Amino acid sequence: MGMVTMTELHKYGRTKFIMPGTAACPGCPLQVGMRQLAIALEGKFTMVIPAGCSSIIPGTAPYTAYTVPVLHVPFASSPAVASGLVRAIRQRGNEGPVVVWAGDGATADIGFATLSGAAYRNEDILYIMADNEAYMNTGIQASGTTPWMAWTTTSPKGKAEDKKDVALIMLMHKVPYVATASIAFPMDFIDKVRRAMQIRGFKFIHLHAPCPPGWKMDDAYTIRAARLAVETGAWILWEYNQGKLTISPPSMPYRDKSRRRPLEEYLKIQGRFAHLKPEDIKLMEEKIDRQWDLILKLVEIYK
Amino acid sequence: MVGQVSLAKQVRKVLVGDHAVAEAVKLAKVNVISAYPITPQTLIVERISEMIERGELKADYVRVESEFAALATVYGAAAGGARAFTATSSHGLFYMYEMLWWAAASRVPLVMAVVTRVIGPPWNIHDEHTDLLAIRDSGWIIGMAQNVQEAFDMTLTAFKISEDERVLLPVAVGLDGFILSHTAEPLDIPAQEDVDAWLPPRNPKIPYTIEPGGEAITMGNLPRNDVYHAILKKYMDESMEAAKKVIADVYNEYGKLTGRNYGPLTECYRCSDAKYIAISMGAWSGDILNAVERLRNEGYPIGLLRIRYIRPFPEEDITGWINGAKGVIIFDRDYSAGMGGVLASEISGFIPSNTSFEGVLAGIGGFDVSADEFTAIMREFVDRVEREGLVRIRKYWYIPKIER
Numbered sequence: 001m002g003m004v005t006m007t008e009l010h011k012y013g014r015t016k017f018i019m020p021g022t023a024a025c026p027g028c029p030l031q032v033g034m035r036q037l038a039i040a041l042e043g044k045f046t047m048v049i050p051a052g053c054s055s056i057i058p059g060t061a062p063y064t065a066y067t068v069p070v071l072h073v074p075f076a077s078s079p080a081v082a083s084g085l086v087r088a089i090r091q092r093g094n095e096g097p098v099v100v101w102a103g104d105g106a107t108a109d110i111g112f113a114t115l116s117g118a119a120y121r122n123e124d125i126l127y128i129m130a131d132n133e134a135y136m137n138t139g140i141q142a143s144g145t146t147p148w149m150a151w152t153t154t155s156p157k158g159k160a161e162d163k164k165d166v167a168l169i170m171l172m173h174k175v176p177y178v179a180t181a182s183i184a185f186p187m188d189f190i191d192k193v194r195r196a197m198q199i200r201g202f203k204f205i206h207l208h209a210p211c212p213p214g215w216k217m218d219d220a221y222t223i224r225a226a227r228l229a230v231e232t233g234a235w236i237l238w239e240y241n242q243g244k245l246t247i248s249p250p251s252m253p254y255r256d257k258s259r260r261r262p263l264e265e266y267l268k269i270q271g272r273f274a275h276l277k278p279e280d281i282k283l284m285e286e287k288i289d290r291q292w293d294l295i296l297k298l299v300e301i302y303k
Numbered sequence: 304m305v306g307q308v309s310l311a312k313q314v315r316k317v318l319v320g321d322h323a324v325a326e327a328v329k330l331a332k333v334n335v336i337s338a339y340p341i342t343p344q345t346l347i348v349e350r351i352s353e354m355i356e357r358g359e360l361k362a363d364y365v366r367v368e369s370e371f372a373a374l375a376t377v378y379g380a381a382a383g384g385a386r387a388f389t390a391t392s393s394h395g396l397f398y399m400y401e402m403l404w405w406a407a408a409s410r411v412p413l414v415m416a417v418v419t420r421v422i423g424p425p426w427n428i429h430d431e432h433t434d435l436l437a438i439r440d441s442g443w444i445i446g447m448a449q450n451v452q453e454a455f456d457m458t459l460t461a462f463k464i465s466e467d468e469r470v471l472l473p474v475a476v477g478l479d480g481f482i483l484s485h486t487a488e489p490l491d492i493p494a495q496e497d498v499d500a501w502l503p504p505r506n507p508k509i510p511y512t513i514e515p516g517g518e519a520i521t522m523g524n525l526p527r528n529d530v531y532h533a534i535l536k537k538y539m540d541e542s543m544e545a546a547k548k549v550i551a552d553v554y555n556e557y558g559k560l561t562g563r564n565y566g567p568l569t570e571c572y573r574c575s576d577a578k579y580i581a582i583s584m585g586a587w588s589g590d591i592l593n594a595v596e597r598l599r600n601e602g603y604p605i606g607l608l609r610i611r612y613i614r615p616f617p618e619e620d621i622t623g624w625i626n627g628a629k630g631v632i633i634f635d636r637d638y639s640a641g642m643g644g645v646l647a648s649e650i651s652g653f654i655p656s657n658t659s660f661e662g663v664l665a666g667i668g669g670f671d672v673s674a675d676e677f678t679a680i681m682r683e684f685v686d687r688v689e690r691e692g693l694v695r696i697r698k699y700w701y702i703p704k705i706e707r
Contacts, residue, residue: 084379096515
């Protein structure tokens with residue numbers, strides 16, 4: 001599998017990697033992201049899914065909308081379950097991809113110990129953290145990756161803490177592959193999955209996935225919000241591949257601050273930031289600048 | 304002897320209980336082992352690690368960061384078609400609690416050794432059965448060994464029981480911390496080729512395999528109707544009932560292979576003419592049996608019913624033996640807060656109201672109870688019933704005097 005092309009995307013245009021009639025909310029980013037994952041892996045993989053929206057989306061047993069073998073598992077357990085699963089199937093000569101598809105709560109918070117364990121052991125799994133920036137399945141409670149000042153039902157005045165940078169924490173586990181991605185940039189995400197799958201060992205992709213009900217925005221704005229996050233520089237797409245860290249093509253222009261779109265464009269479509277004052281937005285911009293400084297320094301370090 | 308299992312060649316070794324369990328894991332050719340160290344379980348996983356390093360056992364050993372991850376890992380391995388094993392104790396077992404239920408209701412075969420130990424606070428590494436008994440509602444088959452030989456036999460047979468299509472439930476093998484885990488005893492170990500003939504590699508297709516390129520099976524998504532969930536629990540219950548027969552069948556075959564015969568769910572010593580029945584589980588049953596022998600010499604008509612498997616609950620065995628008894632005395636090395644001894648609580652419902660009964664809480668926290676003390680406790684119970692008539696005591700705290 002090489003780099004994905006438009007022709008290939010068109011080829012998959014009508015392929016139902018997820019069967020219709022799911023229980024997902026209108027505008028759900030998770031189906032979009034999972035479909036991109038399925039395109040990347042040509043529909044041949046296994047998923048381990050912890051508690052979260054993606055446990056509900058496939059609908060009710062004895063039916064499922066997912067077209068690959070899936071093991072639904074307790075909230076904190078998925079990296080460990082996938083570790084055992086991959087050891088078992090590799091022993092029998094099955095070299096297929098084992099993917100953990102998990103939300104931000106399962107990854108950054110409750111399952112963080114099992115994630116760290118699986119990463120440090122360099123288990124041969126691909127871990128996708130589909131980050132909708134809160135516990136959406138339980139009704140929009142703040143998670144470790146909810147951004148600073150975002151409204152949630154457990155941070156009614158805006159969250160006081162910063163977003164936990166899970167991808168960088170994973171980088172420090174010295175795993176062979178870590179990247180950030182966005183559902184608004186499918187070719188970038190698909191290429192990342194494919195490059196990751198060339199590697200035997202632990203691969204981690206932090207996939208940004210805007211959630212309309214959770215972010216208090218129109219159902220039609222899922223992709224727009226994801227794209228604006230990148231274009232305002234608020235979400236930086238980068239890739240670390242076996243020693244080398246690079247800014248990914250969709251984020252390249254925004255190394256130059258003057259080329260970023262105004263942050264307000266990203267914030268104003270989201271009701272969760274409606275309470276922000278101008279000075280809050282200014283502070284948020286400073287946080288974004290500092291993140292760019294950090295990532296660009298890492299690009300220099302991991303040349 | 305066509306079609307019959309023939310007696311295996313056996314080697315006599317002297318091993319501590321933990322190492323005996325490791326030997327059984329090796330002979331079962333387990334594919335994936337994952338565990339986290341906790342006293343007094345650690346000798347099992349240290350020995351298994353050595354076996355793998357030396358090439359005696361071809362398996363993946365996954366060094367995880369917690370017991371929760373250990374059970375999640377072997378669960379994943381079992382769902383991927385492997386024969387898998389873990390071991391733990393006390394706080395580690397409790398840290399696994401959520402996964403215990405998930406693994407059991409997923410109906411994948413698994414074996415776990417539980418080296419029993421007190422639950423803190425205060426910190427205490429000594430022997431109690433409270434940890435093992437706290438998982439009794441989770442869907443695991445639960446056995447408890449009396450000696451090192453039985454710890455070995457129970458572990459080896461556990462794979463056969465768990466993988467049986469009529470069962471497909473995980474099996475926990477209990478052995479008393481230190482009293483068995485760290486105590487060396489002689490035991491007979493069958494030869495690998497004989498075990499191989501009796502216990503072939505696990506069939507990964509039973510009950511199902513989750514793997515890339517495999518059938519698009521989903522395990523665990525929401526039921527369409529809650530009644531569906533109830534039906535699954537009823538199936539589990541039927542499998543627990545079926546397990547009674549399977550355990551009997553497996554030990555029957557195993558008896559032919561090794562010459563060692565077991566109960567299988569319970570064993571009753573000196574019971575056929577007993578008017579009083581003592582009931583216990585685990586290693587101290589040996590001391591209680593000594594006490595029973597002494598009381599027999601004194602003329603007391605008492606026997607000992609030893610529980611080997613508490614899940615499935617050996618209801619038929621228990622009611623069969625206590626039916627017509629004058630008195631039943633139950634020894635618990637465990638405590639259910641607000642209730643009493645777990646065995647006493649569970650068994651008391653089967654004791655007729657005109658039968659005397661005493662639940663004794665002893666050895667809580669791990670203190671030793673000697674055969675002399677058991678003798679005195681049982682003698683006192685029998686004497687009291689003979690003197691006063693019907694006696695019903697659900698909990699009697701046996702607390703010896705200590706130096707302060």
